[in-house]
Amino acid sequence: MDYVIGVDCGGTNTTAIAYQLSGQPIKTVVTGPANLMVDDLRALNNVRNAVQNLLAKIDGTCQAVTVGIAGLRAYPFVERFRQQINVPVPQVNLMNDAQLAQIAKLHGQAGLVTIAGTGSVVIGTNGKRQFSAGGWGHLLGDEGSGYQLSRLAVQQLTAETDAGTLSPFSKALLTHLKLNSVFELIDHFYQWDKGHVAKLAPFVLDQATKGDPHANTMVETATTGLAATILQARHKGRWTATDTVNLAFTGSVLEKNTFYREHLMQALAKSGLPFNYLPVTPEISNAIAAVYAYQA
CATH class of the missing domain: 3.30.420.40 (ATPase, nucleotide binding domain)
Incomplete structure (x- = not known):
């Protein structure tokens, strides 16, 4: 065989x-x-x-x-x-x-593929043109990625620690990690590789689907940034404003969470540009x- x-x-x-x-x-x-x-x-x-x-x-x-x-x-x-x-x-x-x-x-086919897992990137093809946007890594970009969502969660906790009052989100984050304080988390955070950090993304998305305002702000920040990257890639593909462009989603963050995909599509809809969303498989x-x- x-x-x-x-x-x-x-x-x-x-x-x-x-x-x-x-x-x-x-x-x-x-x-x-x-x-x-x-x-x-x-x-x-x-x-x-x-x-x-x-x-x-x-x-x-x-x-x-x-x-x-x-x-x-x-x-x-x-x-x-x-x-x-x-x-x-x-x-x-x-x-x-x-x-x-x-x-x-x-x-x-011609179109765009958006990847959002640990990191993020948008890659496209139109005729003989091959192009991409984003994909610069967790220190320089990776908008809309699992790493960004996780980093935003930890930053929320550190900001609230400085302010002196922890929100339900931050308390839930510590409970989720089975840690007693932000200092324990930071000690772990700087030792984790980026894949381990990104494992906090499902927690953020779960809190967002439950209506937590801080988690929803994180989702809005991430999807707005990822939508901007998609639009940059669309521009590189030289499609006109009336062209309907195939758009596929892949990566754990996009594939496993309908809530997140819907927010990303809402962010893209604000551009007024047409997309054909391919089935998520x-x-x-x-x-x-x-x-x-x-x-x-």
Whole structure:
């Protein structure tokens, strides 16, 4: 049996899936995070372990491995990384995780893909043009990401600590983390990697859906920033004001929370520009792009 492997790397985990050439999934392996600009050695180990695990467990011939990994655009040792994956496969293809999502979600159509998980980026294609907006990392951007929502939550707690009164939101945050004080949280915060920090995002979104005003302000801040990034990408695609542009959502923050997606679409609606929102399919991993890439 011939098959391909797709590897979708993220700030929280790496998902590797083997597919028949028809697109039928065979087996999945999940390892730890992989971001070249955060820790390239850990990224290499997690990608290599996932692929080797699949190769060892599947009876057949792997024709290609396609890896979508964050940080590739700025990474200076791409070819070395490819070689160090070190698997007996004819083709090992590396691309940015956003490019992987674009292939998986748009299936060759023109349009935009918005990724919001640990980080965020918008990538698009229109004819021969390939372009992106955002994706500058948690220190310089990542508007609308899980990391931003989490950072806003911690900043709310620190601001209220300085003011001398904690809101129900901040008290709930400490309870959620099973911590007694902001000082314990800050001690943890500066030791956590960005993927661990981003795990606070579901708490923020849960509080927002329950009507907490502070959490709703965080959601508004995040979705306004992400909407602005989407509009920047749309402008780069040179669509006119009357063109309806395909827009796909992916990443844990967008895929797992209808409330958040609705607020993002409301923020985009304020622009008056038309979008065609593609179905959200969290059950289909972006690793499926390996099949489309092999067939191209």
